[in-house]
Amino acid sequence: MSDATRHSAPRTSLYTLSPLTKRRNATERRFKAYGLIAISIGVLALLVLLTSIFNNGRGAFMQTYVTLDVLLPAEKLDKNGNRDIEEMKAVSTFGYAPLITNALISRLDEIGFATDLKKKEIGAIVSKEAAAQLRNFVLANPDSLDTTVMFEFLAGGRIDGYMKGRVDHESAALDNKVSPEQLDIVDALVAAGSLEKRFNWAFLTAPDASGQRPEAAGLGVAFLGSLYMMIVVLFLALPIGVAASIYLEEFSKQSRLTDIIEVNISNLAAVPSIVFGILGLAIFINFAGLPQSAPIVGGLVLTLMTLPTIIISTRASLKSVPPSIRDAALGVGASKMQTVFHHVLPLAAPGILTGTIIGLAQALGETAPLLLIGMVAFVREYPAGPPEGFFDPASALPVQVYNWTQRADPAFVERASGAIIVLLIFLILMNAVAVMLRRRFERRW
Amino acid sequence: MLIRLADLMPLIWILTLILALAAVGYFAGKARALASSGGKIRDLHSLPSYYGTNVALSSLVPSLAVLAVWVLVQPILLESQVVKLIPDSAIAEGSTRDLVMSDVRRVADGLDMAVSNSLLSLEESEEMRAESTDVRKQLGDLGVALGAKVSPEVLAAAQEYRIMRKTGSLWMMMIVLALALVGAFYSYSRTHKDFRARNVVERVILALLIGAASIAILTTLGIVFSMLFETRNFFSQFPAADFFFGTVWSPDFRGDSELGLLPLLWGTLFISMVALLVAVPIGLFAAIYLSEYAGPKMRAVAKPMIEILAGIPTIVYGLFALITVGPMLRDHFAQPLGLGESGSSVMTAGLVMGVMLIPFVSSLSDDIINAVPQAMRDGSLGLGATHSETIRQVVVPAALPGIVGAILLAASRAIGETMIVVLGAGAAAAQMHSGLGALVNPFEAMTTITVKIVSQLTGDTDFAAPETLVAFALGLTLFCITLGLNIIALVIVRKYREQYE
Numbered sequence: 026m027s028d029a030t031r032h033s034a035p036r037t038s039l040y041t042l043s044p045l046t047k048r049r050n051a052t053e054r055r056f057k058a059y060g061l062i063a064i065s066i067g068v069l070a071l072l073v074l075l076t077s078i079f080n081n082g083r084g085a086f087m088q089t090y091v092t093l094d095v096l097l098p099a100e101k102l103d104k105n106g107n108r109d110i111e112e113m114k115a116v117s118t119f120g121y122a123p124l125i126t127n128a129l130i131s132r133l134d135e136i137g138f139a140t141d142l143k144k145k146e147i148g149a150i151v152s153k154e155a156a157a158q159l160r161n162f163v164l165a166n167p168d169s170l171d172t173t174v175m176f177e178f179l180a181g182g183r184i185d186g187y188m189k190g191r192v193d194h195e196s197a198a199l200d201n202k203v204s205p206e207q208l209d210i211v212d213a214l215v216a217a218g219s220l221e222k223r224f225n226w227a228f229l230t231a232p233d234a235s236g237q238r239p240e241a242a243g244l245g246v247a248f249l250g251s252l253y254m255m256i257v258v259l260f261l262a263l264p265i266g267v268a269a270s271i272y273l274e275e276f277s278k279q280s281r282l283t284d285i286i287e288v289n290i291s292n293l294a295a296v297p298s299i300v301f302g303i304l305g306l307a308i309f310i311n312f313a314g315l316p317q318s319a320p321i322v323g324g325l326v327l328t329l330m331t332l333p334t335i336i337i338s339t340r341a342s343l344k345s346v347p348p349s350i351r352d353a354a355l356g357v358g359a360s361k362m363q364t365v366f367h368h369v370l371p372l373a374a375p376g377i378l379t380g381t382i383i384g385l386a387q388a389l390g391e392t393a394p395l396l397l398i399g400m401v402a403f404v405r406e407y408p409a410g411p412p413e414g415f416f417d418p419a420s421a422l423p424v425q426v427y428n429w430t431q432r433a434d435p436a437f438v439e440r441a442s443g444a445i446i447v448l449l450i451f452l453i454l455m456n457a458v459a460v461m462l463r464r465r466f467e468r469r470w
Numbered sequence: 471m472l473i474r475l476a477d478l479m480p481l482i483w484i485l486t487l488i489l490a491l492a493a494v495g496y497f498a499g500k501a502r503a504l505a506s507s508g509g510k511i512r513d514l515h516s517l518p519s520y521y522g523t524n525v526a527l528s529s530l531v532p533s534l535a536v537l538a539v540w541v542l543v544q545p546i547l548l549e550s551q552v553v554k555l556i557p558d559s560a561i562a563e564g565s566t567r568d569l570v571m572s573d574v575r576r577v578a579d580g581l582d583m584a585v586s587n588s589l590l591s592l593e594e595s596e597e598m599r600a601e602s603t604d605v606r607k608q609l610g611d612l613g614v615a616l617g618a619k620v621s622p623e624v625l626a627a628a629q630e631y632r633i634m635r636k637t638g639s640l641w642m643m644m645i646v647l648a649l650a651l652v653g654a655f656y657s658y659s660r661t662h663k664d665f666r667a668r669n670v671v672e673r674v675i676l677a678l679l680i681g682a683a684s685i686a687i688l689t690t691l692g693i694v695f696s697m698l699f700e701t702r703n704f705f706s707q708f709p710a711a712d713f714f715f716g717t718v719w720s721p722d723f724r725g726d727s728e729l730g731l732l733p734l735l736w737g738t739l740f741i742s743m744v745a746l747l748v749a750v751p752i753g754l755f756a757a758i759y760l761s762e763y764a765g766p767k768m769r770a771v772a773k774p775m776i777e778i779l780a781g782i783p784t785i786v787y788g789l790f791a792l793i794t795v796g797p798m799l800r801d802h803f804a805q806p807l808g809l810g811e812s813g814s815s816v817m818t819a820g821l822v823m824g825v826m827l828i829p830f831v832s833s834l835s836d837d838i839i840n841a842v843p844q845a846m847r848d849g850s851l852g853l854g855a856t857h858s859e860t861i862r863q864v865v866v867p868a869a870l871p872g873i874v875g876a877i878l879l880a881a882s883r884a885i886g887e888t889m890i891v892v893l894g895a896g897a898a899a900a901q902m903h904s905g906l907g908a909l910v911n912p913f914e915a916m917t918t919i920t921v922k923i924v925s926q927l928t929g930d931t932d933f934a935a936p937e938t939l940v941a942f943a944l945g946l947t948l949f950c951i952t953l954g955l956n957i958i959a960l961v962i963v964r965k966y967r968e969q970y971e
Contacts, residue, residue: 063756068776265682269679272676286684292690297888332689362672396928397927397928427788445785
């Protein structure tokens, strides 16, 4: 031992590190830095993703409106003069469009703005949707003929883009859908207070619009479609999922059947979502003959997709109820079934609810299977109220986003991002409720 | 269309009736049980509510089961009956029995609609003859468009179809209601204070629970059979060897398509590989840092942040790829380097998909690293190894099988991912014959199996054409690949867990 003591006499001071230690410490620091970098990349990706979507979609919540006083001449809109709605319907939107153009021109005269643009080009400042709006108003209020009524019309898509900074005079010069002169008119109208940006409720309530009218496109039908599907999912997936988990967790004995069911559930959780779409198309539409694009089919497909999620979380919360509760109930003479339904299930309810909400949130954002069951179709009609509404064609929020990305007009990118913001808000709300439920009711045994 | 809206209202009526009957049965059964014991609950075998539930269940369960089966089977049986009514002479040249049958269905539906809108009386609709009235015009006025003039045979078949459908529904209603009544009366008559109501009720409930659990099996069977069936149809029209080993993908609905799997498979694997190259290092390092270095505060902030990435719907990632990542990669990398002109590329989809997979890899690896026993770390640290040496030489090797399992699960996710590739990767299949350079260029647009499933099955589809049916073969291929990966991964993870338990 004395040898060892002599040999290990410190060659260097304790205060200076040997090169080997230095290298090892440097490696340690590097390794730690890699970890930090990895986490920062993850967080950064999340932030970039959210900012990009937010910046692109913010504009969709504002819309440019033109306020105009429109004279409704009876001799043009009701040629026979008897205010018969059926006869007035003969005048199409083409009959109404010039009225708006005239109103716009007279407004320009009022504010003393001279332009040598053609009538048609001036009229193009207002959305094509405006004529339909005017016609609906006149058909609903035939008494308003021969009076001047104040209207708020949507501005055209490019004009809206100008107000939001997407279009400027330079790009307008290259664009065949808008000209710099039109933008000058817009500036004059803004100065006169006839044209302004306002919060866009129609984005949340209006149905989809054609590819030429991005300014009128809204999420109304998609909202209803998603809502209907979530109702179907909730009413099917929750009872079935809870029943299945109760069986697997509380009653099943180790058997062939139980094994097969367990393997199936874990596999279904990992099957690509598009495969569920194929299942929906082949079974629900082609075999059972349910209508295409209907929320009921979407709901059924999403139910099958959500079931594994709900079953897994329900089983976890059933498992977390301590056995002493069961023993106590059995001890005072309750049957196995009574124990489960009267004691275990109520105690597990908050966890089950949390899992269900998270499953619903997943289903709400699912797109791929819905594409296959025809929900991409262009739907302008609101589905009817339940129960018939479940069979009417509808869209869904994420599918509407996909639809808008497939259109040529760049204004639809803004709409798609705006729709994503709406979708994300719903997801955040649902997850917040789930977290709140967990905090409020979770029991530690 | 086999289940129609018009069938829905009678269904709702039947359901309401049965439910009402069950409710009445519940109270009647309860009352009878109490009466049999002279009002003394103590003398009953079970609680009174079980006697009531027994009556309600025995009226509900058999009748609802029969109702469900009837609704599914009746249309199929009827169709096969009606198809026989169409004589061969009524099938025009170039037409098929199926097409004529769909005409029959539409005429029948049109007549139903006319009757329900009281535009035709019931007798008129049944006595209408193609010789005397122009059915097509009359139905056209009601908004039911028919392709050709309605031949007398088709009209006759449609009339017959309507009559059979009506009698079928009538029988269904009567049999289902009778079943509900018989069930209710039978169990009502058995209700007595010594009857073991609770045992019976609990057995029925257990059967229902087992039924619910079996839906998972039914779903899997549904997936497999629906795809197998259509895939068989596809292979009867298109040689299997050409599908599995074909190197060109160019579907053409006019016929003469080349539907080779290999270009799609290559695109899928290439994009998944890029995604894994992004997700695995980042996810793994993040997991190691979070489980080995991070303090509780850092963990409480960073872990949920990364897990939010997993909760974001894939359509959001797709849009992100389309409007932000794609143009950025094109303007700053692909065009300056002369590698491509397209915003949608393997790189775009791969990068974004990689971000999506980070939380997947990190939370699975996190669990697995945490499962490595602390004693192993302590041993290594006690021997003087630094923290990082411990991780690299002890923890990671010990957790390796589990990590491999996690990566395989992530790979199966990547292969089955749809929306990101639909929006980010483009629609052009890889050109297997244009040289290796184009094939491995990550800035080239490339398409995947999932994209082609979507594009072949959306829009107007003709389920007799191989160009549509190929989607089912693609789906089956995808299902098999992901299933294989999942099973291997699960086996590895399970083995690994047992090692330390």
